[in-house]
Amino acid sequence: MPNRFKEGDAVRVKFEIRPGHIRTPMYVRGKTGIIAAYYGSFPNPEKLAYGGDGLPPVPLYGVRFHLSQLWSDPSLKDILQMDIYEHWLEPA
Amino acid sequence: MSDGHVHTAGQAHQPIAKDEHELTYFEKRVVALTNLLREKGIITIDEVRRAVEEMEARTPTLGAKVVARAWTDPAFKARLLGDAKAAVAELGLSTDGINHLVVPENTESVHHVVVCTLCSCYPRPLLGEPPDWYKSAGYKNQIISNPRAALKEMGVELDEKVEIRVLDSTADVRYLVLPRRPPGTEHMREEQLAGLVTRDSMIGVAEALAPAPR
Numbered sequence: 001m002p003n004r005f006k007e008g009d010a011v012r013v014k015f016e017i018r019p020g021h022i023r024t025p026m027y028v029r030g031k032t033g034i035i036a037a038y039y040g041s042f043p044n045p046e047k048l049a050y051g052g053d054g055l056p057p058v059p060l061y062g063v064r065f066h067l068s069q070l071w072s073d074p075s076l077k078d079i080l081q082m083d084i085y086e087h088w089l090e091p092a
Numbered sequence: 093m094s095d096g097h098v099h100t101a102g103q104a105h106q107p108i109a110k111d112e113h114e115l116t117y118f119e120k121r122v123v124a125l126t127n128l129l130r131e132k133g134i135i136t137i138d139e140v141r142r143a144v145e146e147m148e149a150r151t152p153t154l155g156a157k158v159v160a161r162a163w164t165d166p167a168f169k170a171r172l173l174g175d176a177k178a179a180v181a182e183l184g185l186s187t188d189g190i191n192h193l194v195v196p197e198n199t200e201s202v203h204h205v206v207v208c209t210l211c212s213c214y215p216r217p218l219l220g221e222p223p224d225w226y227k228s229a230g231y232k233n234q235i236i237s238n239p240r241a242a243l244k245e246m247g248v249e250l251d252e253k254v255e256i257r258v259l260d261s262t263a264d265v266r267y268l269v270l271p272r273r274p275p276g277t278e279h280m281r282e283e284q285l286a287g288l289v290t291r292d293s294m295i296g297v298a299e300a301l302a303p304a305p306r
Contacts, residue, residue: 023210023262023263024262025209025210025260025262027209027236037194039192039194039264039265040192042191042192042263042264045263045264060192060263060264060265062265064257067237067238067239067258071237076238076240077240077252077255078239078240078255078257078258079255079256079257079258080236080239080257080258080260081257081258081259082259082260082262083260083261083262083263083264083265084262084263085263
């Protein structure tokens, strides 16, 4: 599966509530970040966890967020980077 | 053993010590699964024991070798930052079980610190099992909500100009932080330098140790 996003792209994490082995923590859902790295494609762990083959592999990115935006606190100056699979991301 | 049950440590036919606690739900489940897999001939107890021994033999000294080499060999460091799995393999170290390894470099201007808020993702082949605090809700909450304050509490006071990057390891990537080489270590050889590289410095919650005064 070719990767849809490249470094520097602004992305929004989908705000979805799904049951199961989800690898996107709640605290970034609905938040906007920047693609900092593309790591390649990997079998989808959200399917692997239930005995599936996880195929096709899904692109995985390092997405960078400003803590100030994540927590709505302008006094925070630092950065949080998280690994997020492409199906959780949309262009921002 | 043909009696269909597993002897865990401290449990013999003639008990010499009382078990410290009742088995928890998950411990019971592990014992039940192990017995089923044995009965079906899928695994042997010896295989389980060897797997546990291999797991316990992995310690942060492995990661420290990688760091010490990177401190002393700029070409190796460049390869490590580019393709960490391949570079680590050059040292004869295994990264089996890690799908993608990334080594972020701490510098004068950037400090990386690793967490796994969802569970306990950790570069086990190079650091062994994670410490209990790494898996605690307290560490996870504090490091993602105010890493500067959390690091200060753990003894790392960073200049305001240093940007902190918290890496939340949620997926197929494992992170081994490359700490800064301490000042005053120019005369030291690779093997001596490895002794300054602590587990915590490779998680990013500490700096590497200062050398002993000469």
